[in-house]
Amino acid sequence: xxxxxxxxxxxxxxxxxxxxxxxxxxxxxxxxxxxxxxxxxxxxxxxxxxxxxxxxxxxxxxxxxxxxxxxxxxxxxxxxxxxxxxxxxxxxxxxxxxxxxxxxxxxxxxxxxxxxxxxxxxxxxxxxxxxxxxxxxxxxxxxxxxxxxxxxxxxxxxxxxxxxxxxxxxxxxxxxxxxxxxxxxxxxxxxxxxxxxxxxxxxxxxxxxxxxxxxxxxxxxxxxxxxxxxxxxxxxxxxxxxxxxxxxxxxxxxxxxxxxxxxxxxxxxxxxxxxxxxxxxxxxxxxxxxxxxxxxxxxxxxxxxxxxxx
Amino acid sequence: xxxxxxxxxxxxxxxxxxxxxxxxxxxxxxxxxxxxxxxxxxxxxxxxxxxxxxxxxxxxxxxxxxxxxxxxxxxxxxxxxxxxxxxxxxxxxxxxxxxxxxxxxxxxxxxxxxxxxxxxxxxxxxxxxxxxxxxxxxxxxxxxxxxxxxxxxxxxxxxxxxxxxxxxxxxxxxxxxxxxxxxxxxxxxxxxxxxxxxxxxxxxxxxxxxxxxxxxxxxxxxxxxxxxxxxxxxxxxxxxxxxxxxxxxxxxxxxxxxxxxxxxxxxxxxxxxxxxxxxxxxxxxxxxxxxxxxxxxxxxx
Numbered sequence: 001x002x003x004x005x006x007x008x009x010x011x012x013x014x015x016x017x018x019x020x021x022x023x024x025x026x027x028x029x030x031x032x033x034x035x036x037x038x039x040x041x042x043x044x045x046x047x048x049x050x051x052x053x054x055x056x057x058x059x060x061x062x063x064x065x066x067x068x069x070x071x072x073x074x075x076x077x078x079x080x081x082x083x084x085x086x087x088x089x090x091x092x093x094x095x096x097x098x099x100x101x102x103x104x105x106x107x108x109x110x111x112x113x114x115x116x117x118x119x120x121x122x123x124x125x126x127x128x129x130x131x132x133x134x135x136x137x138x139x140x141x142x143x144x145x146x147x148x149x150x151x152x153x154x155x156x157x158x159x160x161x162x163x164x165x166x167x168x169x170x171x172x173x174x175x176x177x178x179x180x181x182x183x184x185x186x187x188x189x190x191x192x193x194x195x196x197x198x199x200x201x202x203x204x205x206x207x208x209x210x211x212x213x214x215x216x217x218x219x220x221x222x223x224x225x226x227x228x229x230x231x232x233x234x235x236x237x238x239x240x241x242x243x244x245x246x247x248x249x250x251x252x253x254x255x256x257x258x259x260x261x262x263x264x265x266x267x268x269x270x271x272x273x274x275x276x277x278x279x280x281x282x283x284x285x286x287x288x289x290x291x292x293x294x295x296x297x298x299x300x301x302x303x304x305x306x307x308x309x310x
Numbered sequence: 311x312x313x314x315x316x317x318x319x320x321x322x323x324x325x326x327x328x329x330x331x332x333x334x335x336x337x338x339x340x341x342x343x344x345x346x347x348x349x350x351x352x353x354x355x356x357x358x359x360x361x362x363x364x365x366x367x368x369x370x371x372x373x374x375x376x377x378x379x380x381x382x383x384x385x386x387x388x389x390x391x392x393x394x395x396x397x398x399x400x401x402x403x404x405x406x407x408x409x410x411x412x413x414x415x416x417x418x419x420x421x422x423x424x425x426x427x428x429x430x431x432x433x434x435x436x437x438x439x440x441x442x443x444x445x446x447x448x449x450x451x452x453x454x455x456x457x458x459x460x461x462x463x464x465x466x467x468x469x470x471x472x473x474x475x476x477x478x479x480x481x482x483x484x485x486x487x488x489x490x491x492x493x494x495x496x497x498x499x500x501x502x503x504x505x506x507x508x509x510x511x512x513x514x515x516x517x518x519x520x521x522x523x524x525x526x527x528x529x530x531x532x533x534x535x536x537x538x539x540x541x542x543x544x545x546x547x548x549x550x551x552x553x554x555x556x557x558x559x560x561x562x563x564x565x566x567x568x569x570x571x572x573x574x575x576x577x578x579x580x581x582x583x584x585x586x587x588x589x590x591x592x593x594x595x596x597x598x599x600x601x602x603x604x605x606x607x608x609x610x611x
Contacts, residue, residue, distance in 0.1 A: 028434055028436055029436045029437045029438075031431075031434075031436070032431045032432075032434060032435075032436025032437075032439060033431070033436060033438070034431070035427045035428060035430045035431025035432075036427070036428045036431040036432065036439075036442050038423070038424040038427055038428070039424050039425075039427070039428040039431075039442065039446070039487060039491065040442060040445075042420075042424065042480065042483045042484065042487055043442075043445050043446065043449055043484060043487070045464075045480060046449075046457075046461060046480035046481055046483060046484040047445065047448065047449040047452065047457065047484045048445065049460070049461075049464055050456075050457050050458075050459075050460025050461045050463075050464055051452070051456075051457070051460055052460075053460045053461075053463050053464045053467070054456060054459065054460040054463070057463060107352070107356060110349055110352055111349075111352070111353055111356055113349065114349035114350065114352070114353050115353075118342075118345070118346045118349055118350070128353070130595070131357060132356070132357070132360070134588075134591055135360055135361070135364070137537065137538075137541035137542075137545075137587055137590070137591050138364075138541070138545065138583075138584050138587040138588070138591075139544075139545040139561060139564070139580070139583055139584065139587065140545060140547065141545075141547060141561060141564050141565060141568065142364070142367070142564065142580040142583060142584060143363070143364060145367070145568055145576065145577075145580065146363035146364045146366060146367045146580065147363050148367075148379055148380075149363075149366045149367060149370055149379060149380045149381060150362075150363055150366060152379065152380050154380045155380050155381075156366070156380070156381050159381065187359065187360070187363070190356070219343070219345065240451060241451075244450075244451035244452075244453075247453070248451075248452070248453030248454060248455070248456070248548070249453075249548075250455055250548070251547065251548070251565065255568055255569075265453055265455055265456070268455065268456065269455060272459055272552070277459075277463070280459070281459075284453070284456040284459070287453065287456070288452065288453070288456065291451065291452075291453075295451060304447070305440070305443055
């Protein structure tokens with residue numbers, strides 16, 4: 001069924017004409033800026049300025065007690081880049097990010113697919129969708145610690161496995177391990193995959209799928225040639241959320257690994273704790289650069305603005 | 311990302327889930343394909359894994375004084391809830407609870423107003439809109455702890471005291487506003503411009519058309535923005551850590567408890583804060599449904 005591939009799905013996305021900024025009048029520019037000015041007035045002091053402060057601090061010298069001497073030195077960067085620990089931290093962070101991304105993507109994709117294509121009753125689909133989203137509006141920390149009674153050495157899972165005779169001794173790898181970290185991430189972040197993928201899938205015209213079936217496409221063909229390509233923007237958006245949250249996280253790693261593992265940001269947190277601001281700032285700047293690189297790579301595959309404002 | 315959330319109970323759901331007529335994907339009658347059962351099982355497991363652990367700590371928080379952190383449950387009592395609000399060693403739960411609610415209310419109000427205005431602004435292209443847009447996305451994906459530290463250092467450099475109602479408020483807004491504006495995008499994309507133009511044709515001023523046409527029509531979406539504003543602020547942790555000053559918000563209190571409290575009072579706190587979240591979620595979703603219902607009956611009658 002190679003024929004299906006010939007349909008240019010991208011053409012559909014570009015059908016809406018949009019005014020290019022160059023064509024706007026000065027009056028429209030002024031009105032636009034007036035409307036977004038409160039937003040800008042918050043983001044400049046609380047997003048742009050803090051980033052610049054961290055950038056500046058990464059070049060400063062320190063007396064080792066939290067005092068900063070304004071100046072320009074690359075000492076902190078040299079220290080961070082020369083440290084063998086840095087590579088280890090990045091590898092650990094990338095490992096957690098990739099594992100979490102794979103699991104959230106698989107679960108999120110199929111949960112969204114189930115809701116959009118398999119639930120016949122619309123109200124039921126909405127209800128089930130809400131059921132998936134409600135925990136998003138509750139505390140992350142509480143949801144994380146709620147795994148303790150399950151995964152612990154004397155936790156429910158070990159008790160059940162011992163009771164069934166599957167294992168002789170309680171499994172210690174369940175809690176305070178890398179496994180627990182990934183479980184907690186997947187538990188918290190799958191929702192960030194479900195919502196955007198659900199949105200893209202819901203916009204797929206069912207007639208397209210009917211046409212594919214009439215043309216003799218198999219279920220696998222429909223998935224490969226229609227559903228996956230047309231959910232691409234949702235997948236990209238979900239990926240941005242999951243990757244940026246995992247890479248910026250420190251408390252899941254700290255609590256769920258029991259101190260056994262560290263990530264880039266948890267090391268940053270330790271540095272801040274001992275008042276090593278320039279080192280912490282330098283590592284934060286590096287992390288931000290890595291994040292920006294990853295996010296812009298993803299943005300090249302999808303026009304996020306077009307996607308969101310549509 | 312929240313198009314569906316904001317517009318959930320609207321009647322144009324037919325756009326989202328079209329009447330299914332195909333056999334392979336979602337048959338409207340007759341047998342279901344094997345993939346249905348497979349995916350239904352996966353969905354079931356997902357929901358159990360989503361709620362199961364939370365349910366465990368709610369149950370365990372009702373143990374009596376012998377209670378520990380794991381099953382089996384030892385007795386039943388409200389001991390740990392009382393312990394939570396009376397013991398000094400668990401810190402200032404009551405005060406932080408109070409502060410978190412106040413802060414969340416302030417954040418909610420600002421988030422709704424600012425997101426609504428930004429939503430209006432982004433409807434038309436203007437010079438530099440892309441800069442503002444990506445600034446917002448940047449604020450959303452930036453590591454919270456790093457932003458928090460930057461804000462803390464900034465306040466220090468300016469000689470200002472960090473406190474929950476200044477630096478932490480701003481830090482939380484940098485997190486709630488992008489979500490609010492994204493929800494507004496979704497809400498606005500369903501708004502029919504004809505209504506607004508009709509208001510102008512009838513002689514309405516810009517303010518009148520906003521107040522009498524847009525706000526009532528967009529009310530469900532604004533409630534959704536408020537829901538995001540409140541819950542994201544109430545549970546915000548990473549950005550508040552370096553900016554809250556000397557007095558803790560509730561998530562910071564929970565964080566310090568996870569590091570040194572090993573009694574079910576931690577679970578009791580989890581139960582209490584989740585109840586608050588559920589009340590807010592229920593009230594928001596309930597009022598969205600109510601608005602839609604009212605609208606449905608008034609257009610029919």
